[in-house]
Amino acid sequence: MKTGSFVLLLQASLLAGAHAQRGPEVPLMRPEEAEAVQRQTIEFFDAIRPASQRAVASTVWIWTDTTGRGKKPVIYGTVIGDGTEVITKWSEIAMARGPILVVGGDGKTATATVKGVYQDEDLALLSLKGARYRPVDLAHVEAPKLGSFVIAASPDDTPASVGVVAVEARSLREKDQAFLGVRLDPDHQGTGVRILGVEEASGAEEAGLAEGDVILSVGGREVNSLIEMRTALSGFGPGQRVAIRYQRDGAQAEAEAELKEKTESFPQFPNARLRQMERMGTSLSLVRDGFPSVIQTDMQLERDHCGGPVVDLDGRFVGVSIARADRTRSFIIPTAAIVKLLETEPVAPELAVRQRVVLPPPGGAPPGAMPRQRSVPVQPGQAEALRRHLEDMERLMERMRREMEGIGE
Amino acid sequence: MKQRRFFHGVAACAVLFVLAAAAPAREPVGSIEDVRKLEKQIAGVAEKAMKATVALISEATGASGSGVVASADGLILTAAHVIEGVEEVEVVFPDGKQVKGKVLGANLSKDIGLVQIDDEKEKGPWPFMERGESKPLKAGDWVIAMGHSTGFDPARTPPVRFGRVVSDGPGNFMTTDCTLIGGDSGGPLFDLEGKIVGINSSIGEALKNNNHAGVDGFKDDWDRLIAGEVWGELQMNPLRNQERPVMGINFGPSVRGGGVVVSAVRGPAAKAGIRPGDVILTLDGTVVRNGANMQVLLAKRQAGDKVKVGGLRSGKAFEAEVELKQMNELR
Structure with a gap:
């Protein structure tokens, strides 16, 4: 039992070693502190192990060749249905050449074919032949609450990671953001927010709002700053109608505007320093944003340990881990969203490759925001080479941005 | 020889007793029941602390950090580097409410600073969290970090992170494995009782290397901070810190x-x-x-x-x- 956790710690320290070239993991950490922390980690994993026990049998390794350098386990999968179906992270196997194998913790092996793809969720549905595993129980659809423990199972005894719910389920998809269509004056003083301009064909234009109007409240909520305006709108979704009270030429008026989907994307590039911090101490998932419904956790999940089931302290299945997003965040697609998703028809894998080439979007722009016409049908080998080049380019760009910032300072 | 060992035993017991009494956070976690107890405490702290965890945004510099309200009349604890060089900040609560804050003093060597909510329209009382003590904290003590990671985001509450102290010191600082990122700076670190024990300060490459200023630094420098004095020097190398x-x-x-x-x-x-x-x-x-x-x-x-x-x-x-x-x- 204990050996599992030792292996985990060893892996963790090896990984940390690879990253921290400039001395120890935590400078000035005393040996007795390091020992206490390590002992505590083992104790903690021993304590939570019973909770993840059932999910171990529902967690599988997905073996395939994505690089041309031979088969290896690339990602975890979650067994569903009658035990002959698996959901896993699509972007990690999209470039698979040759067969895909599924291996359980007990060594049972099956061959898998991609039955379909759910692109927004970055999930692939696999159909298995040759073995049957224990499926997860999708009955418990209540999402875990803020601060609750979540445990990512692995095919062997020791959980892949454990963390807490950092932010309850929300959408990261851009088109789920409500869009009113007003540009606001950042220099406006006093009550309300002043409109600088109204977008064409937007809900704001249809409702008759115009430049110079001062919005006083949105949906009954007073707004006196750009942030308060953004927060007031974040409570609504596209398609909803919202009451807007505003002031024009000294008189107050009321209008109702329909909120629309945000269609055009204005990706905001985080600054170079933040981009550097995101990567510090970890390896990130290729697709890590734009999901329609995710729970944010502080789990420190390795990129190739995503795709497996996540359980609560009672061992109940609460979702599938879908991405390591950065230093502080790993995402889970909650059970309720998975149940709903499985009721819909997935896209055929051939179409999915054509529609979304799996590339790390520079600057972390949501995959949905990538222009689809730029995607090209490619040979698996070419795609891998392209991906490597793009990763190199991204690193180069990052370095240039950092240097530019240095010049600026 | 036997006699001596006996006395050592007594001494060890006494030490353990003192530690246990001073820091209930260091209870061992030996079973799933212990973890459940821990979960209840984390959820309780997260829910309560949420309301008092604010984003501090400077319109002058565009910089965005975090802070925590520590009194009903709106005194905010934050990191010195969040408010360095500014006199006024926008204070944004997780529900989007925005008020003005006046920057008081800061000690850059300890990376601690104070902001007072000072708004014409909105007067308190404000939701706040109490201050605890940072000095008794040792490696292995459970802690909860919060902050507006990567800046204020109306679509999300400030993320909760759970971990433990991995090393105390240098000086008034301590290191935890609650992972932090830009924007978290100035945000609070709590013990399991929900007392503020630290302020998010900086990170190193390793996931275990997240540094916080101990809350006791505020007590030591209180009068100077309240008086609006700014002093000290930001220093990443603890061996060069003036203090x-x-x-x-x-x-x-x-x-x-x-x-x-x-x-x-x-x-x-x-x-x-x-x-x-x-x-x-x-x-x-x-x-x-x-x-x-x-x-x-x-x-x-x-x-x-x-x-x-x-x-x-x-x-x-x-x-x-x-x-x-x-x-x-x-x-």
């Missing part, structure tokens, strides 16, 4: 097999009777390899701490107790 604890010794050559020769003394070391030419062998029982090693050992302490120095004077063993002082207070 690092020192004895007042200049080190000479190191001794083969451990120990270092004292070349000059002043301040606390002089007061404690240490003389040039003495050889220092141990610091609180830990063998001192050389001068650099001694500095590292000292960096983990705090000014005001008393350390036991063991060494040789003219070939004879001696012991001295030295009360550490801040580097910048040495005369």
Whole structure:
């Protein structure tokens, strides 16, 4: 039992070693502190192990060749249905050449074919032949609450990671953001927010709002700053109608505007320093944003340990881990969203490759925001080479941005 | 021999008792039931702390950090580097409510600062969290970090992170494995009772290397901070921090097999009777390899701490107790 956790710690320290070239993991950490922390980690994993026990049998390794350098386990999968179906992270196997194998913790092996793809969720549905595993129980659809423990199972005894719910389920998809269509004056003083301009064909234009109007409240909520305006709108979704009270030429008026989907994307590039911090101490998932419904956790999940089931302290299945997003965040697609998703028809894998080439979007722009016409049908080998080049380019760009910032300072 | 062991046993029990009493956070987690208890505490703290965890945005510089309201009348604890060079900040609560804040004082060496909510329209009382103590914290104590990671986001509440202290010190700082990122700076670190014990300060490459300023720093510098004084120096290297604890010794050559020769003394070391030419062998029982090693050992302490120095004077063993002082207070 204990050996599992030792292996985990060893892996963790090896990984940390690879990253921290400039001395120890935590400078000035005393040996007795390091020992206490390590002992505590083992104790903690021993304590939570019973909770993840059932999910171990529902967690599988997905073996395939994505690089041309031979088969290896690339990602975890979650067994569903009658035990002959698996959901896993699509972007990690999209470039698979040759067969895909599924291996359980007990060594049972099956061959898998991609039955379909759910692109927004970055999930692939696999159909298995040759073995049957224990499926997860999708009955418990209540999402875990803020601060609750979540445990990512692995095919062997020791959980892949454990963390807490950092932010309850929300959408990261851009088109789920409500869009009113007003540009606001950042220099406006006093009550309300002043409109600088109204977008064409937007809900704001249809409702008759115009430049110079001062919005006083949105949906009954007073707004006196750009942030308060953004927060007031974040409570609504596209398609909803919202009451807007505003002031024009000294008189107050009321209008109702329909909120629309945000269609055009204005990706905001985080600054170079933040981009550097995101990567510090970890390896990130290729697709890590734009999901329609995710729970944010502080789990420190390795990129190739995503795709497996996540359980609560009672061992109940609460979702599938879908991405390591950065230093502080790993995402889970909650059970309720998975149940709903499985009721819909997935896209055929051939179409999915054509529609979304799996590339790390520079600057972390949501995959949905990538222009689809730029995607090209490619040979698996070419795609891998392209991906490597793009990763190199991204690193180069990052370095240039950092240097530019240095010049600026 | 037996007798001695017995006394050691009693001493160990006494120490354990004191630790347990001072820090309930260090309860061992041996079973799933213990983890459940922990979960309840984390969820309780997260829910309560959410309302008091604010984003601090400077319109002048565009910088965005975090802070925590620590009194009903709107006094906010934050990191010095979040409010450095600004006089006014926008204070944004997780529900989007926005008020004005006046920057008070900051100690850059400890990376702590104060902001007072000062808004014409909105008066308190504000939701707040109480201050606890950071000095008793040791490796293994459970903690909860919060902050507006990567800046205020209306679509999300400030993310909760759970972890433990992995190392106390240097000085008033401590390190935890609650992962932080830009925007979290100035946000609170809580113990399991929901008391503020630290303020998010900086990160290193490793996931375990997340640094927080101890909340006790505020107590030590309270009057100057309230008075609006800004002093000190931001310093990532703890061995160069102006406030690092020192004895007042200049080190000479190191001794083969451990120990270092004292070349000059002043301040606390002089007061404690240490003389040039003495050889220092141990610091609180830990063998001192050389001068650099001694500095590292000292960096983990705090000014005001008393350390036991063991060494040789003219070939004879001696012991001295030295009360550490801040580097910048040495005369």
